[in-house]
Amino acid sequence: xxxxxxxxxxxxxxxxxxxxxxxxxxxxxxxxxxxxxxxxxxxxxxxxxxxxxxxxxxxxxxxxxxxxxxxxxxxxxxxxxxxxxxxxxxxxxxxxxxxxxxxxxxxxxxxxxxxxxxxxxxxxxxxxxxxxxxxxxxxxxxxxxxxxxxxxxxxxxxxxxxxxxxxxxxxxxxxxxxxxxxxxxxxxxxxxxxxxxxxxxxxxxxxxxxxxxxxxxxxxxxxxxxxxxxxxxxxxxxxxxxxxxxxxxxxxxxxxxxxxxxxxxxxxxxxxxxxxxxxxxxxxxxxxxxxxxxxxxxxxxxxxxxxxxxxxxxxxxxxxxxxxxxxxxxxxxxxxxxxxxxxxxxxxxxxxxxxxxxxxxxxxxxxxxxxxxxxxxxxxxxxxxxxxxxxxxxxxxxxxxxxxxxxxxxxxxxxxxxxxxxxxxxxxxxxxxxxxxxxxxxxxxxxxxxxxxxxxxxxxxxxxxxxxxxxxxxxxxxxxxxxxxxxx
Amino acid sequence: xxxxxxxxxxxxxxxxxxxxxxxxxxxxxxxxxxxxxxxxxxxxxxxxxxxxxxxxxxxxxxxxx
Numbered sequence: 001x002x003x004x005x006x007x008x009x010x011x012x013x014x015x016x017x018x019x020x021x022x023x024x025x026x027x028x029x030x031x032x033x034x035x036x037x038x039x040x041x042x043x044x045x046x047x048x049x050x051x052x053x054x055x056x057x058x059x060x061x062x063x064x065x066x067x068x069x070x071x072x073x074x075x076x077x078x079x080x081x082x083x084x085x086x087x088x089x090x091x092x093x094x095x096x097x098x099x100x101x102x103x104x105x106x107x108x109x110x111x112x113x114x115x116x117x118x119x120x121x122x123x124x125x126x127x128x129x130x131x132x133x134x135x136x137x138x139x140x141x142x143x144x145x146x147x148x149x150x151x152x153x154x155x156x157x158x159x160x161x162x163x164x165x166x167x168x169x170x171x172x173x174x175x176x177x178x179x180x181x182x183x184x185x186x187x188x189x190x191x192x193x194x195x196x197x198x199x200x201x202x203x204x205x206x207x208x209x210x211x212x213x214x215x216x217x218x219x220x221x222x223x224x225x226x227x228x229x230x231x232x233x234x235x236x237x238x239x240x241x242x243x244x245x246x247x248x249x250x251x252x253x254x255x256x257x258x259x260x261x262x263x264x265x266x267x268x269x270x271x272x273x274x275x276x277x278x279x280x281x282x283x284x285x286x287x288x289x290x291x292x293x294x295x296x297x298x299x300x301x302x303x304x305x306x307x308x309x310x311x312x313x314x315x316x317x318x319x320x321x322x323x324x325x326x327x328x329x330x331x332x333x334x335x336x337x338x339x340x341x342x343x344x345x346x347x348x349x350x351x352x353x354x355x356x357x358x359x360x361x362x363x364x365x366x367x368x369x370x371x372x373x374x375x376x377x378x379x380x381x382x383x384x385x386x387x388x389x390x391x392x393x394x395x396x397x398x399x400x401x402x403x404x405x406x407x408x409x410x411x412x413x414x415x416x417x418x419x420x421x422x423x424x425x426x427x428x429x430x431x432x433x434x435x436x437x438x439x440x441x442x443x444x445x446x447x448x449x450x451x452x453x454x455x456x457x458x459x460x461x462x463x464x465x466x467x468x469x470x471x472x473x474x475x476x477x478x479x480x481x482x483x484x485x486x487x488x
Numbered sequence: 489x490x491x492x493x494x495x496x497x498x499x500x501x502x503x504x505x506x507x508x509x510x511x512x513x514x515x516x517x518x519x520x521x522x523x524x525x526x527x528x529x530x531x532x533x534x535x536x537x538x539x540x541x542x543x544x545x546x547x548x549x550x551x552x553x
Contacts, residue, residue, distance in 0.1 A: 074527050078503040081531050085496050088538060092547075210519030217513055217521075224513050224521035233511055237504045264548050271538035274531050281528060 002151050004320030011324035012166055014185055015331045019170025019178035026177065030363035033175030034104050034343045035258040040180065042265045042272075047183040048176075048256035048336070049087075049269060050276055054190050055333040056141025059326055060303040062280055066287030068302035070216075070223035072231035073284055078240045081274045083247030088270035090248065092263035093410050099258075105340070106254040106402075107348035113409040114418040117352045122422055123402060124348035126429060127251040128341055130395040132377060134250075135337045139164060139381040141303075142330035148307040149323025151316065160381055163331060168374040171335050171342075172367050176259060179335045186328035191279060193325045198282025201289040201309065212289060219292055234454040242458040246400030252333075252340040338377075342369040394436050397458030401428030404466050420473030428465030432457060492544055499534040503527065 026032050036044070058076065065073035094109070101112050106127060111120035142163045143156030150159075170178040206212035216223055226233050248254055260266050283306075290305040294312060297304055310322050346366035351357050357365075405421035408414050416424070435457050510526045517525035542548060 071521075071523060074524055077527050077531065081534050082500060082503055085499050085534060085538060088496065088541065089493075208519060210516060213513070213516060213519060213521055225523050226507065226511050233508050236507055240504055267542055267545070267548055271535050271542055274535040274538065277531055278528065281524075284524075 002153055003316035004323055005150050005153055007317065007320030007324040008146060008150055008154075008327055011189075011327045012162065012331075015182045015328060016166050016170060018181040018185060019166075019174055019335070022170075022174040022177035022181035028173075028175065028363075030104060030347075030359045030366070031102070032177070033363060034339065034347075034366070035255065036176045036180065038099055038258060039261045040259040040265070041261060042268050044180045044183075045256065045260045045265050046269050046272060046276075047187055048180060048259060049253065050183075050187065050273060054187065054279070054329055056138055056145070056326065056330045058280060058283060059190070059194075059329045060141050060144065060306060062283040063287035063290065063306040064303035066284040067291045067297070067305035069231065070220070070288075070291075071226050072236065073287065075236055075239050075243070077277060077280050077284075078236075079243040079247065080277045080280075082240065082244035084270050084273045084277075086244065087248065087273075088267055090407070090410070091257050091266040091270075094254075095257050095260055095263055095266055103258065104255075104347050105343050106249075106251040107344055109254075110402075110405070110409075110421070111348070113414070114405075114416075114421055116418040116422075117355075119418050119422050120348050121352050122425060124344045126398055126402065126425065127344055130398045131251060131337050131341045131344075132373075132380065133395055135334060135341070135373075135377040136380045138330045138334040138337070139377055142327060142334075143381070144304065145307065145323055145326035145330065148304065148311065149319050149326065151311075151319075157382060160378060163327070163334070164374045164378045167331050167334050167338060168371045171339050172370045175339055176255070176336070179332060179339065180259075182328065182335065183332045186325075186332045189325040189328060193322055194279055194282045194286075197306075197310070197322070198285035201313065202285055204313065205289055205293055209285065212285075215292060216288060223291070224288075230454065232451075232454045234451045235456060238454075238456040238459040242400055242456050242462065243396060245403045245462070246396050246458070249399040249402045249406070251344065251399070252336040255340050255343070256336075338370055338373055339366075341373050342366045345369050345373070394432050397432040397436075397456075397461060398429055400458055400462060401425050401432070401465050404462070404469055408469075415473060416469055417473045417476045419476040420469045420471075423472040424465040424469030427468040428461045431461035431464045435461075493541055495537045496541060498537065499530060502530045502533075506530070 026037070031037055040048070062073065062076055065076070097103075097112075098109065101108075103109055103112060105124070107120040107124040110123045111117050139160050143160045146154050146159035146163075147156040170182070174181070202209050202212040206215055213224055226236055248257070257266065286306050286309065290309040294305060294308040297308065307319075307322070307326075310319050314322075343366050346362045346369055350365055351362060402425060404424055405416050408416045409421075506526065507523065511523050513521040513523070515522060517529075520528065
């Protein structure tokens with residue numbers, strides 16, 4: 001037993017308790033379980049939408065990115081901000097349509113707009129392929145955090161099992177209510193801890209932010225600006241654009257839109273959430289502070305920067321508090337992903353095969369699927385090798401391929417047909433997978449201009465997707481037109 | 489007043505095209521490298537722009553109980 005463990009255990013128990021309490025006074029039918037009865041006010045919607053930002057990826061990965069690569073990490077600040085600007089105009093019509101048609105999942109939206117359950121199956125499959133690695137990432141992060149912050153007293157394997165059981169239990173009982181309640185604890189802690197670390201560490205080690213950046217610039221010239229090649233300006237701009245468009249295409253973020261009780265709630269968050277983005281700035285300060293203090297971490301180990309520096313700087317009990325915060329950043333997004341994946345399988349895959357299933361059966365199945373999905377994710381976390389990492393890198397590019405057919409469906413007259421939407425999504429996803437899995441890279445095509453070589457592959461796939469969508473839509477519309485004329 | 493919504497385009501220009509013109513560390517602003525300070529400044533301005541759009545948007549008044 002050491003000073004850190006009680007705090008980490010307390011965080012796990014707090015999540016479990018809040019997760020169970022969240023159920024109180026509610027009849028957990030499908031609508032309550034998966035979209036909170038469409039009754040969440042500004043605070044809960046704020047926390048659910050912010051949940052996407054403050055995951056273990058930002059806590060460990062954000063500081064690790066700043067530590068290992070410097071300025072390219074800034075892209076995380078920029079894309080969220082632009083996504084929130086888009087949200088003001090994009091989310092209210094999505095919310096209204098979902099409410100009028102009693103939709104539960106992102107896949108439902110496509111089913112209803114394009115009147116095609118086959119398209120819904122395709123969207124659900126793309127979603128699940130992107131979600132599972134994302135869940136694996138949360139579990140991996142959880143294992144790392146508990147192992148380091150607990151000074152090795154609990155192995156990462158044990159931590160992952162305990163974390164998965166806690167999350168699966170409260171998701172089964174409370175659904176999205178559990179995610180909302182636990183996110184209150186998570187966001188309160190992360191706010192306090194990250195701002196403290198981001199201010200204290202630069203002052204403690206360098207005497208302030210200015211001297212810290214000066215010292216870094218002296219030791220590593222050019223580290224705080226974008227490099228000329230690789231993660232260059234072209235990479236930065238294309239990545240910011242891709243990830244801003246893809247932000248709300250993550251099925252669990254999309255589902256959070258449905259939980260709002262009014263469109264005004266969503267519009268209000270569009271000006272509050274950019275400010276909340278600034279917390280990431282302090283995460284970067286931690287990474288920059290670590291870059292000269294705990295040098296030598298390379299590869300995927302850069303993600304350990306925050307905890308290595310914390311262990312070096314603080315007493316065990318405070319490392320425990322930081323670890324407790326880290327545990328919550330894994331559990332809360334994990335719970336949303338778990339619930340979303342289970343809902344997609346029950347509501348959009350099972351119901352497509354068995355259309356006579358009613359909401360009660362689907363709700364039962366979704367809850368039963370929760371521990372199974374968690375088990376699959378634990379398996380990949382413990383056994384999965386490089387493939388899962390490759391899938392994860394593709395996840396964002398995958399879900400972004402849903403953007404063109406979604407945004408077009410919001411227009412009064414949708415130019416995309418269901419065949420066009422499906423062909424576009426398939427072409428986009430195939431482009432991402434082919435380029436990423438074959439290990440091909442635009443850098444190998446030496447004849448391309450350097451600027452194009454640095455572009456994010458997801459953006460290129462998005463262009464392919466859009467062209468295919470337009471061509472196939474035109475072709476299918478023309479094929480339909482004479483038939484329709486004959487019928488009239 | 490609906491034309492004020494076009495202000496929402498400005499953050500995209502500032503954060504996607506802007507970095508091409510400000511990719512340097514000097515002069516630091518409040519200790520931050522210039523590029524980082526630019527991005528942070530635009531997050532604050534973006535929030536302000538969206539607050540103005542929210543305030544003048546009649547849709548937000550209609551729905552209030």
